[in-house]
Amino acid sequence: MLNLNDLYYFVQVVDHGGFASASRVIGAPKSTLAKRVAALESDIGVRLIQRTSRRFTVTEVGQDFYRHASAMLIEAEAAESIVKGRLAEPSGIVRITASIPTAQHSLAEPLLELARTYPKLRIALHATDRFVDLVQEGFDIAVRDHFAPLPDSGLVQRRVHSDPVYLVASPTYVECRGAPQNPGDLTNHDGLVTYSSSGVWLLGSETGEKAEGRPVPRMAADESSVLLRAARAGFGIACLPRKLCLADLSSGTLVKVLSDWTAGHVITTLLMPHRRGQLPSVRAVADLLADRIHRG
Structure with a gap:
């Protein structure tokens, strides 16, 4: 019978791309990880990881072994969760990452509700606009706002919301410059644009015109x-997601222009590693976030 702890160490080393990074994340000495993985390889009689001072490569059989070992750990964690009552009351730490705007406008209230609903749950939110590797950096959930479809990264993708993008301006601007009557009129107006748009807005009407x-x-x-x-x-006139400008539209600080047209939709998707996404605490957080973000 293989040592379950050795399987755990092996999965952590693969998940984090090396012995040093795994050591930093789980708090076990690098020498211990190397010793336990070597013992595992000795027990099964095959090399799982090719390692030198400069390279770290999981062998082909190591990749197959990793998939089964990960599945075994999921079941072990689920069994432990049942014993500890985590299915009834999620507990432990759930690590979430999101861009700064997404964290500010979509997560602040849901995270407070999570804290109230699950007092034994600890939420760690990392807000950053840099690229984050969920598996390598040990995150359970990423909340992504995006226009184009996300690439197939091997992560669980859960689409939870689609938010229209409005054209908006202040009443003062509209009073001084007038309101555009059709998309062609925008050439006579000041635009507040993103770098990625190149100053061109791709618009769609309620009747399907482009x-x-x-x-x-x-x-x-x-x-x-x-x-x-x-x-x-x-x-000037800006293209902004509905959730970002809704309060200003309600108060009259901003008004919609070309109200029959939108500049596409912002899609909100939850991303989760397969292994972590099956834990009860992660599922509970993902379910609540999905529901609250969908409600807008």
């Missing part, structure tokens, strides 16, 4: 909150 909007770029920024503030101040 058109391009080409405002005169007044300001370009990759941060939506900056464009929102600029729109409030009357500097």
Whole structure:
């Protein structure tokens, strides 16, 4: 019978791409990890990892072994969860990563509700706009807002919301410059644009028409909150997700222009590693986030 602890160490080393990184994450000495993986390889009589001072490579049989070992650990953790009552009351730490705007506008209230609903649960939110590797960095859930479909990364993808993108401006701007009557009129208006848009907005109407909007770029920024503030101040027309500008539209600080048109949709997707996504605590967090984000 193989040592289950050795399987755990092996999976952690593969998950984190090496002995040193796994050691930092799980708090076990690097020498212990190397010794236990070597013992595992000796027990089964096959090399699982090719390692030198410069390279770390999982062998082909090691990759097959990893998939089965991961599945075994999932079942072991699930069994432990049942014993500890985690199915009835999720506990432990769940690590979440999201971009800064997503964290600010989509997660603040749901995370407070999670804290109230599951007092034994600990939430660790890492808000960053850099690329995050969920598996390598030990995250359970990533919340991604995106326009284009996400690439097939081997992660569980759970689409939870689609938010229309409105064209908005301040009442003062509309009063001074007038409201565009069709997408072609945008050439006579100041635009508050993102760098990635190149100053061109791809628009769709309620009747299925497609058109391009080409405002005169007044300001370009990759941060939506900056464009929102600029729109409030009357500097031009901005394309903003509904959830970002809804409060301003309700209060009258902003108004929709070309209200029959939208500039696409922002899709919100939860990403989870297969192994972590099956834990009761992670499922509970993902379910609540999906429900609250879907409600908008």
